[in-house]
Amino acid sequence: MARRAPRSLRVTANVVGLLAALVAVFPVYWMVNSAFLPRNKIRAPEPTWLPFGGDLDNFRTVLGGGTFWDALATSLMVTLSTVVVAVLFAFAAAVAVSRFRFRGRTSFILALLVIQMIPVEGLFISQYKMLESADLLNTVGGLTLVYVATVLPFTVWTLRGFVDGVPYELEEAAMIDGCSRTQAFLRVTFPLLAPGLVATGVFGFIQAWNEFTLAVVVMTREDRRTLPLWLSSFTEVNRGTDWGAIMAGSTLIAIPVVLFFLAVQGRMVAGLTSGAVKG
Amino acid sequence: MRIKRTLAGAALTALALTALAACGDDEGDGSSADGGPDKADIRVWLNGADTPDAAREWLKETFEEENPGSTLTIEQQEWDGLVEKLTTALSSESETPDVVEIGNTQAPTFTSAGAFSDLTDDLDDLGGDDLLPGFVEGATVDGSTYAVPYYAGAKYVFYRKDLFDKAGVTVPTTLDEFVDTAVKLKQANPDPANFSGFWFPGQDWRNGAAFVWDAGGELAVEDGGEWAGALSSPESVAGLETAQKLFAEASGAPKDGNEADPQTPFCAGEVGMMSTPSWVMGLLTDPKTGCPELADQVGVFALPGSDGGPAPVLLGGSDLAVPAKSGNQDLARKAIALMLSDEYQTILAENNLTPAKESLASLLGDDEFAQATIEAASNAKLTPAAPGWATVEGSRVLEDLFSGIAQGGDVAELAAKADEQMNSQLNG
Amino acid sequence: MTGPATTTPRPAPRPPRRADRPGDGRDGDRPTRRRRPRQPLPSGLLLPALLALAVALGYPLVRQVVLSMQEFGLSQQFGRPPSWVGLENYRELVTDPYLWKVTVRSLVFCLVNAGATMVVGTGLALLMRHMSRPVRLVLQSGLLLAWAMPVVASLTVWQWLFDTQYGVVNWLLTRLGGDYEGHAWLLEPASFFLVATVVIVWMSVPFVAFTLYAALTQVSEDTLEAAEIDGAGPVQRLRHVILPTLRPVMLVVGLLQIIWDLRVFTQIYVLQKAGGTTRDTNLLGTYIYRLGIGGGDFGMAAAVAIFMLALTVLLTAPYVRAMLRQEES
DSSP states (O other): OGGGSOHHHHHHHHHHHHHHHHHHHHHHHHHHHHHTSOHHHHSSSSOOOSOTTOOSHHHHHHHTTSHHHHHHHHHHHHHHHHHHHHHHHHHHHHHHHHHBOOTTHHHHHHHHHHHHHSOOGGGHHHHHHHHHHTTOTTOHHHHHHHHHHHHHHHHHHHHHHHHHHSOHHHHHHHHHTTOOHHHHIIIIIHHHTHHHHHHHHHHHHHHHHHOOHHHHHHOOSGGGOOHHHHHHTTOOTTTOOOHHHHHHHHHHHHHHHHHHHHHHHHHHHHHHHTTOOOO | OHHHHHHHHHHHHHHHHHHTTOOOOOOOOOOOOSOOOSSOEEEEEEETTOSOHHHHHHHHHHHHHHSTTOEEEEEEEOSTTHHHHHHHHTTOTTTOOSEEEEETTTHHHHHTTTOBOOOGGGHHHHTGGGBOHHHHHHTEETTEEOOEEEEEEOEEEEEEHHHHHHHTOOOOSSHHHHHHHHHHHHHHOOSSTTOEEEEOOTTOHHHHHHHHHHTTOOSEEEETTEEEEOTTSHHHHHHHHHHHHHHHHTOOSOTTOOSSOTHHHHHTTOEEEEEEETTHHHHHHSTTTSOHHHHTTEEEEOOBOTTSSBOOOBOEEEEEEOBTTOSOHHHHHHHHHHHTSHHHHHHHHHTTOEESBGGGGGGGOSSHHHHHHHHHHHTOBOOOOOTTHHHHHHTTHHHHHHHHHHTTOOHHHHHHHHHHHHHTTTTO | OOSOOSOOOSSSSOOOOOTTSOOOSSSSOOOSOOOBSOOSHHHHHHHHHHHHHIIIIIHHHHHHHHHTTEEOOHHHHTTOOOEEOTTHHHHHHHTOHHHHHHHHHHHHHHHHHHHHHHHHHHHHHHHHTTSOHHHHHHHHHHHHHHHHSOHHHHHHHHHHHTOTTTOHHHHHHHHTTOOOTTOOTTTSHHHHHHHHHHHHHHHHHHHHHHHHHHHHTTSOHHHHHHHHHTTOOHHHHIIIIIHHHHHHHHHHHHHHHHHHHHTOOHHHHHHHHHSSOHHHHOOHHHHHHHHTGGGTOHHHHHHHHHHHHHHHHHHHHHHHHHHHHHHOO
């Protein structure tokens, strides 16, 4: 794709890209930098730009006691289930609204939009009651359920856009070649949706990974904490917040997200380089 | 209209969605009239890292020894999100813990809502008049007490001895002297420009309240069951004017800043005096968090009042309570009794927490820090026990007031505005 | 459906609707998809999503509506029966003049932020196509890192960067010759909101850029080439080929930005703690939190939530109409 771009455009794009990357990364860099510094260097009249003279103390603090690994396991279970379930459910629904016409279709789509608009901040009490009556408090399943519902509307809408983007005629052609309708869909359309699945998957992952408000009321047991709850244990009202620990903990929390992205991003690029849709 | 019809359809869909989820909404009647079984597992919620491990172990062992067949589990919670957590968990008979720790300024919201069991009849067994009076008062509604003190956190003034010598001032013994000292310190240290004779960030109403109270003013007063803001009374305004003088002539802290991380300006050599919680000393002496070389120069004293005694300062700390929906009322009370026992409170005192009983204050030791703690705690006050106080704090009326005063605003006008805002919030 | 929401084959502004004409599916000559007549399959496909939404959101939503017409505070939460107050909560809400001030402020803030986020995000997504591979990877990694950073950490760091006394921004500007020693960024509301906008745009752009970049993969290379051969310049190609393809996803993403930025809470809440005057910097999110949940008045909080919903619906009505128009083929 880039091959076609005129030189000047490419240079401009590269310069803007690097500048944007710098702005995007700087706060992240500052977090990692602070994670290696003692507390009296993190905030001081002279900023410490590089973690020289720093050490691993903050990481030792947050990893000591082993509570990190419990929280990591819980977070991974909740987040991965959320992503898998939400993407599956949303994908099915997206195919339904995109490839079929049925009564109530438009209403369904509009309902999704409206659901998306409801402020969820105040819902936690009712959601707690619902999970309590289903005996789902302090369970991965319970938290996953509310997370799935939170990311579903967006995921359905976005995937629907992607399914729409693949012309139905491609499937028809495959059917003429002898595929069943389902086969045609799976072989022709599905691979072209990979970028959409990746984009919505990453969205769901980050939403579930960083969620705090619901998790704090649903997961009250120490061994069921998710990572954001674990991180909040370093915010101490009565002893002053240990910022070094917060930054070290945040750095650790960010790593799995990056790994997840690296694992799936190939699909996004693949869609691109293969020339994508020959519509 | 197409859109209209679609909207109607959407509404129907939404209704259909909800019809599928007709879950029960039984609130339960909340009465656990009997004291519960003789043997049970008691769940105690403690927040943050304040309670030392030694105390936790002692509590578990002693409780299980004294109540054979029962167990006690301490479930670690965090301060972050605590109110939301209590709001949900305490309303559920199956989920509620049997004993909870709660911040002393958070307690009134829950006590007036019926979330906790009445402990009035147990007060005498738990310590009676010996319990920190401000705390008991703050947890009392219509003559019934719903929570007892757990520990307090003292706040006193840290000062730099070397800077005192340089400026030729001594430890002040009245509030007027204190203000003079702060101003003189600032004048004696023109460099750096943001030097503070008394470090007083604009949002710090918790320290500011002391000046109001010392002048005879109040944040809010109750009259015939109705709460009203009292910041615009002449006494309160006089106190606020003292604060304004300190802001203008003694403080180099940001006029809209908060009081977090006081060790940073202190270690940068920008502070002559500051009023902070006692644990800040630990931060100052640690080479990783503070500045041991400056910490050597630190002295402390309790903020003096106009009358020469200690000034009334806002006291932080924690309460203990038994959730009303707990099924183990009797055992929970036994656990609380243990947590207020001399042995347990001694462990807390050894970890620099001010004990819940006045008679145990001497356990803190007799160095200048302990003296300052005991003195400050002896005349401490709490925020008004109004049902809507949490809303006042939530809407940050007082932060705005003090920050406005710090920026040089008209005190009487700002105070009247704050009162007006509080009047609509205090009564819940 | 109207408009070339899917791959548009020609640089022509708008191909006529041709849903009635079957194509062969290979020559790229098809503007829209076709749908089959009603079939039993959709219910099976829809059911999982419907069930999940109904269970996790349906009941809480109904309860929210009921709550909004009750006096329901902490006492009720702990067992006292709630009393029915009808529209009293709403009346109290709309007669509060401060609420309207905050509402106007929030609307302006929301539109500025959503607009800025969309412009920056779309711009980056489009430029990514023209970057050389390593630069694109660097940018993508950077955006991802920014997106992956836990909110507690990012808000703390931004607060430090703009700190009055020890902030890196002031330090740099002072070194560059400005008079920024001890400059209080949060003191003036305008400056407060500028900082808030920087933080919010920084936090939201990665999502927009990633999603739109993914959507860009659906732009047909063949079509672009054909357009170029037909003499369409870069701007024309952007307008007539690329943007129409992005449109459906842009609409969703843009809608989401509006929704999020209208009820922005955490960023403002944290910045208010750091400085500024709360009453002059409240947005709907923070005001409402203080009105309801912070004070334990859940009936009022629910009424406010419904009010927010109505406001969002009004604000996004043109959007929603555009999206629905897409639906009608």
